Amino acid sequence: MLKVAAIALRGFLVIFGAIVLGLSVTLAKQQVIGSPPAETSFFSFSGAFGLIASAIAILAIFIDKIPRVGVIVADSLASVFYLAGAIALTVALKPVSSCTSSSDIARDERYHNKLLNGGCRNIKDGIFCPNAGKNTNEKNVDSYTSGRCQEVQADFVFGRADDSLQAAGKGLGAWRDAYARARDLVDQMTLEERANITRGFTVPDNICAGNTGTVPRLGWPGLCLHDAGNGVRATDLVTSFPSALHVGASWDRNLTYQRGLYMGKEFKAKGVNVLLGPNAGPLGRTPLGGRNWEGFSVDPYLSGQLVAESIIGHQEAGVIATLKHLIGNEQETYRRPYFGVEAASSNIDDKTLHEFYLWPFMDGVKAGTASVMCSYNRINNTYGCMNSKLNNGVLKTELGFDGFVMLDWNAQHNVLSSNAGLDMVMPLGGSFGTNLTDAVENGTVDASRVKDMATRILAAWYLVGQDGDNFPEPGIGMKNLTEPHDQVDARIPESRDVVMEGAIAGHVLVKNNNALPFKKTPVMLSVFGYDATVPATKNTDVLFQLGYTSSAEMAQAVLGTEAHFDQAARGGTIVTGGRAGANGPSYITDPLSSIQHRARSEGTWVNWDLTSFDPDVNAASDACLVFINAIATEGWDRDGLHDDFSDGLVLNVASKCSNTIVVIHAAGIRLVDQWIEHPNITATIIAHLPGQDSGDALVKLLYGEAGFSGKLPYTLARNESDYSVYKPCGLVSPNDKDPQCDYTEGVYVDYRDFDAKNVTPRYEFGFGLSYTTFEYSSLSIKPLRKLSDGAGDKYASTSDELWEVVAKIEAQITNIGHVAGAEIAQLYVGIPNSPPKQLRGFEKTPLLSPKESSTVYFELTRRDFSIWDVVAQAWTIQGGNYSVWLGASSRDLLLTGNIEV
Known part of the structure; x- marks a missing residue:
């Protein structure tokens, strides 16, 4: 009798466990929004392991060799698992009857x-x-x-997020022919085939970051999607281009376009259809942001201009560009939900959204980007890829985007994201595929929505000319590139000059007490610092890739223990940041190797000590070069803006060498006030992330074979506290599960905030020294009549009038120095009831010989003078006085005028 009772009891527990496990599977298939992923996964785990424990207990009844203590342990474990599963199930299925x-x-x-x-x-x-x-x-x-x-x-809160916002692609303008062809092909597809191309698959033989489904019956091959950043990632025989932050420091539209073009050609040669870049977000709300280096600048105008040039270059090369991440993805801390804690919500008011964070996305859509990637985080408490207002309302309707919206990897929460404007899921099927067809059949998703999703994807494919038989097969290679694979050499000899010029152009000289360029061939150079040599890791790895935790706070939440990450990559020089934006270079010309190569041809003696904190210094050194860095990577935010080891190293060398030159490779803002005023520090270079030609580019600059023209694409403060937003936002208490990030600073970020509060930076936005001197003169401002006539009118984001030129400005720049050089002239406008000044134009002169002049031209559109009217939901120009400044930086303003509207 006892044996029967024991079997019955344990049989009941098995049934209970099966119910728990079955409910978890049902929830996963139904994609109930109210079930947080962590709780859902936990009770799945509990149900499964409870079943295993119960099965062992039942077997023990019939197998005498299992000791009694084993039965007791199995029963106890089963009970614990079932109880935990029931609690998690209660939380996950918590009714929302009051909704x-x-x-x-x-x-x-x-x-x-x-x-x-x-x-x-x-x-x-x-x-x-x-x-x-x-x-x-x-x-x-x-x-x-x-x-x-x-x-x-x-x-x-900005507007509604209901299904009425759904916006089918119109296929106008440059999209017209692509849409006609896409609609014709989609009309021939079944529902299952349409759904199949909206979801991701893995292809083990060739590791694209993602692959779509195919339609063999109609000859559609599917898409390979891959990162992007400073080149084709996780493969061999490709180029490591200068990173976006380095390009931003060049302020060079043509170099940005050329980089985009040649990078796109390498992606195409590797058989990649969709290049997962460029980045318009993060812009850099917090200087600690781990992915700031993947964007061009903290200024939305500068970022938008370079985003547009990149997209044009990528798509002219025949690959689909992906503008990312829409929007408010300004930190790595809590960017995704972890263990019951929601992703951070970027709470952005409508005016700030349009005038700051959306600005570069507008430029990217205007440039014709064929794809946009939504973000992991929440925006105003709705997940980015579930945000109908943002994807349907702002992107597809207001901005008129006709391409497809792509999921950031695994950022989907349920099948209803399709109603919210999501068109493609990556890297696997997620809630699309069979779930999407089921949703159509039960009326949750309309069939027309799936048709539009497929049409948008195919239209992008046609737009960049990927139809036909000339597009290569994917050639990324295996995950382990030491395994045999078909080698595809994607490098283009014609790109070498662009790669080198780009590496040179992003270096910014911020201090120079007549130390550079070298006036004569040095007899002895001494080189110090961990950043001077090539890293010891494999070049096919993603360099310095760290974990997914992002700060001491995140480590505590995820790992259960506090952890800090070194702010310097002391394993060697950095030419890129980490993770998705990084790639493996063909080679790295590190600083020490390039200096030694030059020394060989000129008979210079080179000393080096790359490991000591307090190295010995030869008093006969003509110059001491100290190489330090500041690393950042996707997945974690930085702990600070400088590190004690590097600062101590600089000071130790400077205390012994009267001509100390500091070179900083930086994946973001790196403070220098700890040592910049030391009298023996005669020059400082912010070298950013130059790509594979890093060392050779630097040597050309040191010896005067090339000149500095780069400018800071951000403000370099004296103190961390000078930034309006310093630390990433997080939880307000240990039990908080809902991190909120209120963007109460509005558009007052970086120099806008410094100017408004009259804070003196160490080096202002747009600052950068040259080997020569430039004179600005002959400012001419010609507002067109239609600028004044349009005061008070409202303009939609897609209206031709918003993008119409309404003012023309020009000035003359003369090289009054003794060596050739190029200058970047910056135009700022003071808009009433806005920050004191905002960048609205920049122009790089050609290389000017001494006494040579060049005229710079600026054409300002109606948008450049506009503010966002939150009531009218349109752009408008206010009446009043608009100051206009032209200068060498945001604070070195050499010519002034005004426009009366």
Whole structure:
């Protein structure tokens, strides 16, 4: 009798475990929004292991060799697993019976929740939980987010997020022919075939970052998608181009276009259809951002101009560009949900969104980008790839984007993201594929939406000319490149000059007490610092790739222990940052090797000590060069903007050498006030991330074979506290599960904030020294009549009038120095009721010989004078006085004028 009772009891436990496991599978298939991924995964785990423990206990009844203590342990484990699973299941299936539809607020959509009786069913407006405070008004709006209610200021909420925002591609302008051909092919596809090309697959023989499905019946081959940043990632026989931050420091449109073109050609040669770049976000709200180096500048105008040039170059090469990450992906800390903690919500008001963070995306869409990647984080409490207002409303409707919206890898939360404007899921099928066809059949997703998704993807394919038989097969290679694979040499000999010129142009000289260029051939040079030599790791690795934790706070949350990451990559010189934006170079000309090569031809003696913190210095040294760096990578935010080891090394060398030159390879802002005023430090170079020609480019600059023209694409402060936003935002308490990032600083980021608060930086935005001197003269400002006539009018983001030239400005720049050089003239405009000045133009002169002059021209559009009207939901120009400044930096303003509107 006892044996039967034991079997019955354990049989009941097995059934209970099967129910728990079955519910977890059902939830995964139904993609219920109210189930946080961590809880769902946990009770799946509990159910599975509880079943195993129960099975062992049942077997013990029939197998005498299993000791009694084993039975007790198995029963105990089963009970613990089932109890934990039941608790997690309760949390995951927590009913939201109080949810009420509202047409006034954008929130996570919970449509067609068939599993939960208490859930919100068939609701087509955004929803909110009224229990947090009824009788809402425009100053206090209750919002629902992932099963939790909280109060959000109305200024953070922008519009509705219901299905009525869905926007089918129009296929106008440059897209017209591509859309006609895409529609013709999609019309021949079944629902399953259309769904198949919207989802990702893995192809083990050739490791693209992602692959779409194919349609063999109609001859459509599918797409290979791959990173991007400073070249083709995780492969061999490619070029490591200068990184985006380095390009931003060049302020050179033509070099940016050429880089984009040749990089695109290498991607095509490797059989990559979709290049996962360029980055318009993060812009760099916090200087600690781990991915700031993947973007061009903290200034939206400069970033937008270079984003556009990159996209044009990529797509002229025949690959699809991907503008990313839309939007507010300004930090790595809590960028994704971890262990029950939601991803951070970037709470951005409508005016700030349009005038700052969306600005470079507008330029990218205007340039014709065929793809946009949504972001991991939440925007105003709705996940980026689930944000209908953002994807359907802002991107596809307001900006008129006709390409496809792509998921950032594994950022999907449920199949209803298709209704929110998502067109492609990566790297696997996620909720698309079979789930998408099921959603159409049960009425959750309209068939027309799937047709539009497929049409947008195929239109992008046609737009860049990938149809036909001339597109190469993928040639990335195996994950382990030491294994046999077909080698595809993608390098282009014609690109070598562009790579070298780009490496030179992004170096910024910030201090020079007549130390550079070398006035005569040095008899003795001494080289110090870990950054002077090539890294000891394999060049096919993603250099300095760290884990996915992002700060001491994140390490505590994820690892259970506090951890800090070194701010310097002391394993060798850096030519790129880390992870998705990085690639393996063909070679690295590191600084020491390039200096030694030059020394060999000129008879210079070179001393070096690359490891000592307090090295011996030969008093006969003509110059001492100290090489340090500041590393950053996707996945974690930096702990600070300088490190004690590197600063101590610089000071130790400077204390013994009267001609100390500091070179900093930096993947972001790196403070220098710890030593910059030391009298023995005679020159300092911010060398950024030059790519594979790093050392050779530097030597050309040191010896005067090339001149400095680079300018800082950010402000270099004296203190960390000078930045309006310094640290990434996080949780307000240990039990908090809902990190909120309120962008209360608005558009006052970097130099806009420094100017508004009259804070003196160490080196201002746009600053950079030259080996020569330039004179600015003959400013001419010609506002067109239509500028004044249009005051107060409203302009849509896609209107031709917004992009129409309404003012022409020119000036003369003369080289009054003694050596040839190129200057970057910067145009700033003071818009009423806005930051004191904003960049609205820049122009690089040709290389000017001494006494030679060049005229720089600027054409300003109506958009350049506009602000965003949050009531009219349009751009408008205010009446008033607009100051105009032209100069060598944001604070070295040499010519002044004004325009009256």
